[in-house]
Amino acid sequence: MTTQKNQSLPDRIWKFFASVTLAIILIAALALTSIVGTIIEQNAGYEKNIKVLSTFVGESLAPAAYKLFDALGFMNMYHSWWFLTLLSLFALNLTICSIDRLPRIWKLVTDPMIPLKENVLRNLGIRKEFAVSAPAEQVQEVTQKVLKSHGFTSGTSQEDEGASQVYGQKGSYSRLGVYVVHASILIIFVGAIIGGMFGFKGGLNLPEGESSEVVYQYGSGNQIPLGFAVKCNWYETEFYGGSDQPKLFKSELSVFENGQEVLRKWIRVNDPLVYKGVTFYQSSYGPISSPREGFFVFTATTPGATGETVWARKNQPFQIPGTDIQATVVDFSPALTTNRQSGQLFTYTSSMNNPAVKMQFTRNGEPVLKPGWIWKRYPQTGKLAEGITLEFNHYWGAQFTGLQVRKDPGVWLVYLGCTLMSIALFVAFFMSHKKVWVRVVPDRKQTKILLGASAHKNRHSFEKAVDKMVSEMIGKSEGGNQ
C-alpha cells in the first residue's frame, strides 16, 4: 500500500478498509482467537475452568489466571466486546472491499465483446492456428454454429482483404460469484443479528401432564411469556430391542390457546414442533425431582375385554376389565434386573430404562393368580393365568421432558445466505468467464483460421474444450464440402 500525499482522509480510510492485507490480518486474527474458546469451556462456571487452568499454570496461580481470563472475556469469548469488534471489522472489510472492486468487475461482465487485432490475438493464453479446405463464408458460418452450440454468444465483424472475425463469450456472470459469496456471509451475519435482537433461546422442563405459558431464557433464567400454553401429555424413551441403548426420545405436546387445544404433535430429536414462530425441540428428559405419585398404565386383554387401557395408582386396587379380579401395584422399579450370581432382583439405575411393577391379585379378598413383577420391556411377563394378559405400558407422571425453545425471526436469512453461498461457491470455483475470437482469412482454395481464447480461471480445462471446438469446426467445414 502506497499512500499518496494528495489523498484525503476519507479516501485513505476507504483504501484501508478495502485492502486485502486487512482481510488477511482479520481472517488470521479470527482464526487464532477462536482457538481460545475451544480450549476454555465457554459459560462453564468457575469450578470447571479453574480445574482446566490448574493443569496449565498450577493450582496457586489458577485463581489469578481465571481473573485475568475473565476480564479478557475468555469465559464467554464469542460474545465478548473484542471478538464482536473483530467480526464487525471483518464485515466492514468485506463490504467495502466488495463495493470497491465491484464497478471494475461489473464493467468486465457487461462490456460487449470487440474484435481483436491480429497481434493481440496472437498474445492470448490459448492459440490455435489451422487451415481447412472450404470457402471462408462457409467456415464463418460453421464457426458461428459451433460457438453457439457450445453456449457462446456470437458476433461477427468484417476486416479488410476479405478477412472476418467471429467471436463469442460465455459465463461472464461467473465473475460475480465471489462477490455473491461475500454478500451471503453478510446476509448470514444480518440474520444472526436479527435472531439475537428479536428472538430468544430458552429451556423448559415439563412434567408429564403439566403445562406452561412461559419458558426460561438461557443464561439469564428470565421468564419469557409465550402467549399460549404448551402441555406435555406423554414422555417416553424407546430402546433398541432388549438393550439400554436409546432408540428414540419422544414427547407428545399440545398447544392451548384460551384453554382450547389447537395443536397436538409427537416430537422427537430432529423433529420439533413449531407454533407461531416458536419451535420446541426434544432436548432432554429426567425423573421429576420431588417424588410424587403417578399413574401406572396397563393394557388388559382378558376373556371379557380386548386391549382396554387401565390407569392405576400405587397400592390402590383396580378391577381387571372383563374379570372379577382386583389387581394392585405394590412396588415399582425404574430399572429392574436380576443379579447374575445371586439371582436377586435389584434396581440398576434411577432413570427409567427398564421399568417394572410388582403386582398382587385378589378375587373376593382371596389371593389368586401368581403375584410378581411385570416388565414393560418383556410383555410376556404380563401373561397371567386364566387367559388374562396385563401389559405394563408406562409409569405416567414421574418424568419430565426437557424442551429447548427457540424463536428466531432471522433464521430464514441465515438459510437464504447458506443457499446463496452454496451456489455462489460452485460458480466461483468451477465456472469462468470464457472468450473466443476466430479470425477467418481466405487463402486461395483454403481458408486460414487463427483462434485465440481466454478464460479468467481454469484455463487448462478450457483449452480442452477449445480443442474439441476446433475439431468440430474442421469436421463440419470440410464435411459440408463433400
Place this chain on the structure above:
Amino acid sequence: MSSSDLFNLSTFAYIAAMIAYLSYLVFRKNGIGLVATGITILGFLAQTAAIVVRWQESYIQWMRFSPDTSFLLAVSRSAPLRNLYESLVFFIWSMIIIYLIIEFVYKNRSLGAFVTPIAGLALAFIEMSGMSKDISPLVPALQSNWLIAHVLISFFGYGAFAVSYATANMHLILETDDKKSPSHIFWAFTFAAFLWCLLIMMAKMSMYPPVISPDGREVPGTPPASFWFAGAAVYFVLVGLVYRFGLSLKKVFRFFALSTDVLDDITYKAIAVGFPLLSLGIITGAIWADSAWGTYWSWDPKETWSLITWFVYALYLHSRLMRGWKGRKTAVLSLIGFISVIFTYLGVNLLLSGLHSYGGG
C-alpha cells in the same frame, strides 16, 4: 466374504500398491504403473464392497428393531457412518477415490506412492487398535437425513485437503536443502503432529477404551495426566525423527517427475475443490443442528474448529489469488490448513468436549 475379510483384502491391496508405485518410480516402466493403478482400484473395490456389506448388515439390524420402516429410510438410517471406526474407513475410502480421480486427470502416478501407504497403514492401524468395530444402532441425535449429506460432503472435503497436504509437503521438501531452514523445521513439526494424532488416538483407544454409561451413551475413556505427558514426549521424539531423516525423502523424490509448479497447481486445485465442500459441510451441519437442537451455531469446539479451518483455507485462497503468493508461503498455509482439518476431525474428540461426541474417542 465377510466385511472384515474384504477390509483386510483392501488393506493388503493398498500396501501392495505402494510397493508397485515405488517400483514404478524407480524403473519408470509403464506396465508397472498400470499394475499399481490396477491394484489400487482392486483395493478400492474391495473396500467399497466391505462398506456395502457392512451397510447391509446394519440394514438388517435396523429392520429387526424397526420392521415398519420404509426401504429408503432404513437404508439411510443404517449408513455405516456412525462411529469413529466407520468414519475413519470412509475417510480413507474418500482419499483413495480423490487420488484416483487426480491420477486420471493429471495422468501422473507419482502421488500414488504417497497416498497408498497412508491408506494401507491407516487401515492396518484401525484393524489392530482396540477401536470398537461393533455395528451399533443409531443414537437418536444421528437419526436425521442430514447425516449422510453432512458426512459425505465433509469427508470428500477432508480427502481433497489430504491430497493438498501431500502435495504441499512434497513441495516444501523439494525446496529445502538445509535442515536448519525454517521450512524444514516447520514441516517436521506439522508432519509429526499428523503422525502423533494417529498414534495417540490408537493408544488412547486401546489403553482407555470408551465405556457405555447406564443411559446408553458411549463415554470416551479418560486417560490420566501421565498419559498426556508421555504423549507430549512422543510428539517431540517424532519431531526429532522427521527432522533428522526428513531430508532423505528428497532423494526419493528425485525419481519423481513432479516439478514444484505442478505440485503448487495440484495443491491449489485440491483446495479449490475442498473449500466449497468444507463450506457445504459446515452449512449442512448448521442446518442439521438447527433442526435437532434449535441452534444453527453454538460455538461448540467442533463447529469452531471447522470454522478455523475454513478461515485458514480462505486465507490461502485470498493470499494466492489476490496477493499473488505462491510456492513456499502458500504451501505453509496449506500445511496449517490440514493440521487444522485433522484437529477438527480427530483432535477435538481426542482433547476437547462438545456435541459431536459420537464420532470420536
